[in-house]
Amino acid sequence: MSIPKTFVSLLRKSIPEEEYVVLSSLPKTLKKIDPLFSTATYGYESLLELLRSVSKYVSIRPVGDYTPPIYECKLIGVSDGKFQLGAEVEPKAPVNTEEEEFNIRIVRDLPKPTSPIRKVLSSTHDAQRPLPSERNIKDTQYVSLMRIYGNQNNSEVFGFFRYSPDEEETPYSPYEKLASMAIDEDWTRDSKYPFDFLKGYLNQTFLRLMKQGKIEYSKDRQLVCFNSGLQTRDFKKDIILVFKKTTIPGADTTDWTYIVAVDSYSSMMENFENYPELATYIDNPADLIFNPAYSLEVNTAHIADENSDRLPEELRKNPTLAAFALDGALSSLINGLRRDYRMAIPHWHHDRIQLLIPVDLLGNGNEPIVLVAERDDNRRIYRIKTILTQDMAYGNARVLRRLDGDWLK
Numbered sequence: 001m002s003i004p005k006t007f008v009s010l011l012r013k014s015i016p017e018e019e020y021v022v023l024s025s026l027p028k029t030l031k032k033i034d035p036l037f038s039t040a041t042y043g044y045e046s047l048l049e050l051l052r053s054v055s056k057y058v059s060i061r062p063v064g065d066y067t068p069p070i071y072e073c074k075l076i077g078v079s080d081g082k083f084q085l086g087a088e089v090e091p092k093a094p095v096n097t098e099e100e101e102f103n104i105r106i107v108r109d110l111p112k113p114t115s116p117i118r119k120v121l122s123s124t125h126d127a128q129r130p131l132p133s134e135r136n137i138k139d140t141q142y143v144s145l146m147r148i149y150g151n152q153n154n155s156e157v158f159g160f161f162r163y164s165p166d167e168e169e170t171p172y173s174p175y176e177k178l179a180s181m182a183i184d185e186d187w188t189r190d191s192k193y194p195f196d197f198l199k200g201y202l203n204q205t206f207l208r209l210m211k212q213g214k215i216e217y218s219k220d221r222q223l224v225c226f227n228s229g230l231q232t233r234d235f236k237k238d239i240i241l242v243f244k245k246t247t248i249p250g251a252d253t254t255d256w257t258y259i260v261a262v263d264s265y266s267s268m269m270e271n272f273e274n275y276p277e278l279a280t281y282i283d284n285p286a287d288l289i290f291n292p293a294y295s296l297e298v299n300t301a302h303i304a305d306e307n308s309d310r311l312p313e314e315l316r317k318n319p320t321l322a323a324f325a326l327d328g329a330l331s332s333l334i335n336g337l338r339r340d341y342r343m344a345i346p347h348w349h350h351d352r353i354q355l356l357i358p359v360d361l362l363g364n365g366n367e368p369i370v371l372v373a374e375r376d377d378n379r380r381i382y383r384i385k386t387i388l389t390q391d392m393a394y395g396n397a398r399v400l401r402r403l404d405g406d407w408l409k
Contacts, residue, residue: 007042007050008057010034011075020072022063023047028167068267145206146199147254158206159243159256175199178261181239182230185402189391200395202241204348205229208279208399211351218271221245224256225269227276237263240276281400287353287375290337290344290382294375298384300326307387310369312362325361333359344373345408347396355382356393358407370408 014029015021026047030037044050051058051073063070143156163169175195179187187198209215209226216225222245230239240263243256262268269275282288304311304322315322337343337357344355355375358368370393373382394408403409 008054008075010037011054011058015073015075017075020061020074022070022072023051026073142207142210145203148203154254157254158210159258160254161258174258178228178230178239178241181232181261181263182228183233183235183402189394197395197398201398202228204396204399205279208281208348209276212277212279214277214279216272216274216276219273220271223271225272225276227278228261229278232263237265238278239263240266240269242268281348281353288346290341290355290357290373291375292338292341294380294382296330296334296373296384297379297381298326298330298371300330303384303387310387310389310392312369315361322361326359329359329361329363333357343407345393345397345403345406346400347372347393348399349396353400354385356388356397356408359387368407 010030010033013033014026039045039047039050042050042053044053048060048071051060057075058073059076060071060073063072142158144152145158146161147157161171161174163171163173172194175187175198179185179195179198187195187201190196205228206215206226214226218224223242224245225240225242228239228241231237232239239261241258242260242262244259246253246255246257260268264275300323301319304315304326305319308316308319308322311322315325344357346353347356349372352374355373357371357373359371360368367390370388370390372385372388372393374385375381376383390408394403397403397408
């Protein structure tokens with residue numbers, strides 16, 4: 001088999017002339033043209049090695065100064081349907097398996113301004129705002145990690161979680177891949193909004209890290225990363241999220257674009273001078289445990305009236321009955337807390353730790369409502385601020401720790 005004739009013919013159908021493409025975009029493109037395509041067919045283990053074998057027809061170059069290296073390629077010496085001898089490209093030493101997997105998995109440059117991905121972004125972007133390398137992340141104080149609502153101003157959003165419709169990806173694909181790396185958890189509570197809990201967790205983690213100044217730049221300030229707080233499925237390695245700087249001034253996009261999640265042992269981390277630290281939330285360990293010497297203070301009528309949509313369906317239309325049920329449940333609740341302080345689960349909300357306490361208003365053992373208790377040391381009480389549904393409570397509690405074996409699931 002003639003490798004140049006067969007493989008280069010396939011490349012000509014896959015790569016626009018005189019245009020560099022990143023290696024990660026090639027495998028699926030090649031398979032769309034030839035579903036049976038495999039580097040093994042040509043006697044090579046990796047696409048990079050196969051491309052180097054036809055260096056007369058393909059120019060290969062690294063992108064930036066990243067570890068592992070990132071490559072892109074373009075056709076040379078091929079025109080008018082005839083193969084012509086092009087400039088020789090000095091072969092480089094083969095990369096190892098980990099580097100090749102990295103290239104195939106994540107290497108793709110930012111979309112061009114005319115890309116469909118970019119068109120879906122908000123038009124409210126401030127074209128005059130400086131590039132991210134000129135802005136200190138801590139000083140910028142982004143409102144959110146990712147876009148929270150459709151017309152949110154791009155200057156408020158830290159990063160765009162990129163996906164490729166051409167590769168049959170959806171806006172949820174980045175989160176699906178991240179979830180598959182991490183210890184197994186139920187990150188979706190509503191099938192209409194896949195990975196809603198994961199997005200909420202990442203957003204709150206990022207905002208805390210930003211406030212603590214724990215977002216790390218690469219040595220050339222083209223990349224940033226942060227510690228997600230998640231662990232790989234072997235419970236041994238941290239999962240780090242890496243973003244690339246936007247390179248088009250005034251572009252209608254966010255300052256940064258998510259490119260990959262790596263574990264803490266990845267050579268990708270060699271690009272960063274400092275290892276990204278975990279977010280911390282606990283200043284006073286007493287915040288985490290219910291103090292049985294304190295009493296509960298709750299305005300049952302106010303809570304039942306203002307939060308009727310969070311009550312069991314049987315009580316929503318009768319606030320008076322709901323307040324009566326809540327009053328009746330409090331005495332047994334206090335006895336339960338004094339016997340098992342673990343009933344109260346800490347959660348993170350508005351930059352403080354509060355306690356979540358379950359109450360079974362109907363007495364049937366079904367899903368309880370959740371009281372939010374805030375400690376007042378001066379009066380030695382826990383003031384009940386509001387009530388939440390279990391789903392609402394779970395999202396905030398998960399910021400602090402994984403919830404295994406608790407009533408809040």
